[in-house]
Amino acid sequence: MGLSTLNYNNGTLFICYSYMSLPGIAYLNRHLSWKYLYVWTSVPAICYSLIAYVFVTESPMWLLMQGRVEEAMTMLKVVSENGDNLCSSDLPLEVEAAKQTSSLSELYSSIATLFKTSWALKRMVGVMVVGFGIGIVYYGTPLAVGNLDCNIYLAVVYNALMEILSCVVTYFLGNFKRKLSIFALSLGSGVCCIMCVVVAPVKVWLAVASFFCVCMARNVFFIYIVELFLTRVRNTAMSLARQAMVFGCIFSPFLISAGRKNHVFSYDVFGDVIICSTFVLFCLPETIGMALSDTMDQQKNKETSICDNEGNL
Template sequence: MAEPIQSLTQFHSQGTEASPPSLDDMIEQSLGNFGWTQILQSLLVSMAMFFDAQQSFITIYTDAHPRWHCTTSNLTSCSSDSDICKLPRSSWAWDEISSKTIISQWSLECASSFITGLPQSSFFVGCFLAGFLLAAFADSSLGRKNMLFLSCLTMSIASSITVFSTSIWVYSAFKFLIGFCRSSIGACSLVLLTEKVRKEWRFRVAVLMYIWFTLGFLSLPGIAYVNRDSSWKSLYLWTSIPGIFYCIIAYIFVTESPRWLLMQGREKEAMAILKGIATTLAKGGGTSTSRLIKLPAKKSASTINFYSSINELFVTSWALKRLLAVMVLGFGIGMVYFGIPLNVGNLGFNIYLSVVFNALQEIPAFIATYFLDNCRRKPSILGFSVACGICCLICAVIGNELQIVKLCLALVSFFSVCSAFNVLLIYVIELFPTSVRNTTSSMARQAIVFGDIFSPFFISEGRKNDLFSYGIFGVTILSSAFSVLFLTETKGISLCDTMEQQERKESITV
């Protein structure tokens, strides 16, 4: 590793007289190699995605349509192929306890697609609205760490009080609150992870977030199976209470992004964090604290308006065009990414195994994402999106006669959209500078969530015809995928800190 510089004067003497040093270049030299302190920080930050995944997919079990059977006294008028809505209530019964899911507890077996899809759609509406209202907090007053902590804590608390729901309407209101609270977790986790490591580790450390998300997804079938004879409310308690304990631990041990602190003019705090990293590295033969670079102070926090990051985006034409293209792309990928696993109940397979199979697709997806570090972002996203769309369209037309083939195609499509989703989130980090990075990441996620809002309704209609679920998923992701062609390639670039630096760098590249 190259020797770190001690001051700006030394930095200029190393052949940089023609242009001033960027903040990214100086922080890169301070961070040094990837030591155990950064490993611990990365694990703690990314662990928030474990609980985020649980709340995102918990409705697979809590809102499912339970199995039913004909009662022995009315076999002549009832069969397994009968329409449950046309049978007398006395002629059939649920296979399990009546409080197994919200469908059986509140007698929603014959309710409209709007009613049955309302809770999960409310969850995504909450995410969508909160993203616009809260996105700028992490870039301005609260910072990445505090926003992550508050989002995860309030999400877990809101989830725990969902057990007091007395109707589908109250339950939907709680789901809206959970979605509102968790909206910033993904963006804050990813930004905080990538801003605290050197660029050669940026793509790889982000994979940790996907690993924790996958583990959270995989934990749901186990929790649901253990509680298979209990009410749906027990699932919310099993997932929310551990989340509260995690938040307390994370708040104590996780440090803030030094990049964000410097952008806020809080140089002493930033230097303390960087010195802690350097001290650890010095013990292992890395960067010495005495040779830690001196970083210039940025503008003070008092001069930073709350919505300055949003203003910067909308007054800069290239940034606005880039953001719109990212949001169109996110809309299609997001609808399918959450739609396919939420649709597993319509496949006709064991719901526990179906979720396990889908969750396991996340593993090869983040492995693929890891190896895509050295690949161009645009063709990677486009290729995976097209593959997903084609598989979804085939699923929509083959019907239920070839269930094994349909399951395999659904798994391939989910693997493809997972890979596209993973690369997209990292791609957004690289497309925008530090001053607006959390805001743009949040807005890209809002586009993803906006697509998710419609998924529950399509899934409910898909119980009757796959064209309303897989067909729409396929057409949507294929249509949105080509917006990636309007974006610039970012493979191997250094992160910029201001809009001006980003413009200068790209003008030189062009």
Template sequence: MSRPSTTTPLLSGQTESPQSETPATAPASSLDELIERCIGDFGWAQFLQASLISLSRAFDAQQTFVSVFTNADPTWHCTSPSLCNSAADLCQLPRNSWTWDMPMDTSIVSDWSLECASSFIRGLPASSFFLGSLAGGFILPTLADSTSLGRKNMLLLSCLLMSLASLFAAASTNIWMYSVLRIVCGFGRASVGTCALVLSTELVGKRRRGQVGVLTFLFYSFGYLSLPFIAYLNKGSSWRSIYLWTSIPAIIYCLLFHFLVRESPRWLFLQGRKEEFIATLNSIGNRKSLTVGNLFEIDAIEQESSDTDIYSAIKILFKKGWAIGRLFTVMVVGFGICIVYYGMSLGNGSLGSDLYLNVTLNALSELLAALATFFLIRRLSRKGSVLGFSIVSGVCSCMLMITPISNISGSSNNNKDHIHYTESGWISTSWLQIGIKILSFFSSSMAIHVLHIYALELFPTCVRNSATAMVREAFILAGVISPMLVAAGRENEVLLYGVFALAIVFCGSFVTFLPETKGSSICDTMDEEEHRVMATKTSKNLVC
């Protein structure tokens, strides 16, 4: 049963009608309106809640990219000129003829003597993290839509598992133990992004959901940006110290989160937990107190998630043809974009410059993309933005095919796996290529940020967390594949950037098959969304 329509936009730049224009005695026509009458548009209590929730994304980013430093290939130099040639293959040299430039425990490669191990063994820890995320994405996030845990508890447990696995990883004694703990870490973080995004946006009014959603991206960017600084402060120290610096603050955060963050009022209402629904709204509200009597203002909201099966939300989602089509399309688009996003992030070694500088530049462009999305999301069309940024990123990748970065003069090879660069020779010849790479990464970041918000708007409340979790599975699958592409691209960068360009442009073009959601409000049940799908065939402006 659908509810009367409202003209209030969800994430558009339209102006919301003043609350005072609605008579105090007029009944609320939707759950959105009832919630907003109590909590208002956006207050300090909501800002604090959204910030605390979004902070989990900073720790998520740290664990996603920490392997860039802990698993880095260390540099080396000859100690016996008569036995050692810096241009030779390291594995063909006598072990007593060369030594590492830094202490052996600065990287797992030197700490566990993996310099001559197969590419599978050396890439195992990084792949393990994303494989764990892939597995966790199928199991954990749907619990947030079920009656057992909800958004808050699922986010707390995920963040805690991720943090503890990271802490224990610092005590690893070999690559096999380390890889298993990275799987556990990835498994735990699988639902952090989804739960943080959904929970934070369901605590605010309609007009601010887009900007609050982007707040999670901002914290993710700050977490990414913090990594090169943490790594630099620990330069020359054991790789284990980086894990300590990132895991211990995350565990402290989990304790604060447990006591300070509230559950989603939307989820509480749909689960029939009316007393908790009222208490939550009154605790963060800045307009009026809500009582049990106010709940009768809404005649009927179908609670489609009443099944206690943890996969009931997924079952509901797959019963509708339009929902399957949307889900598949968004997953294809996200996969193509993330091939470039993760490829550019995890392939920093292809730039002829310092590793700390590479990661910092990428993190800054990620932060700039998040800020741009934060200020522009209410004005950006969803389809046009995702398609446009995908094309820009693809064009930049094509430009990198013409002049691959590693072929730029000013670098000298120690061997094909260990490269030493001159202190400043690369600067005068490669800034243009570096700028193109950063622009490609920036565009892919913008596309993925908008796509996150877009996915939220495409699915109703009862399945939103599970649907966005499935979309993130496509993102993570791209994270599994991208390191393999980067490894292969060391031999043929023209092919690497060609694949990047083809993936993001081809997959990004699928967004044209999705409906535009800018200016529309969200639905709570599948029936409401299906009613809108059918109605839009005759009326483009119908909303829930």
């Protein structure tokens, strides 16, 4: 998990930095119209888009799928340590096949592959349920800070600091079991959400603690998905899991609005949902120490081996 966690956290940290800078921008424009806040927060996005358009290259896989083989090979030679010896015969068979322009049905072949086997369907449904629970707290808790009767600017800064800290702490969870880590962190986040309703004097710090736990659970959850699915369907599985998290975000504003009069409708529901959803993890396999599969045959053999071991036990 070390290298994948480091790569993931490097990108996430910059998002956290922008998240932490948002309260400062909002505070400076607190006496002005909300339109000025939109303008100042849009400027960095415009600059980033221009820089990305100029300096960021296309994906070699995408170029191959578009039939632009020479451009893809040139790019691979630049990033390869042995670029001078790199030729099309060195590419995996899957990449060679991607040279042909994909039809509309082929573009969705990974989704069909993901749902045509029982083990993949079971994993995908379980992952989406867990993702829904994590998402409703991850997106709902920062939005609900206005209901805590505290300084909203400081509350957002605290949440941003917790997300940065979670990225650092997650790196040290490489030797811990994935399922146990996600379960414990999600359970802790849910308990803190419920305690926000019961213990009012310290509800701000309980909300911050809940957000910290759910951030760590989210980080380990994404790495767990990478280890849970084979290479061909991994991106599709990750996309569906993210959509499940965003689907949880859809309900957050309604719960937060109802929670302005009674926190039971916001924080208590957040806690109940994430606690209930995290029990689905017991239906999914543990991935720590397991080699990643690249093909369906490899995964089928691995599933057969797991079933045999469970039967012997």
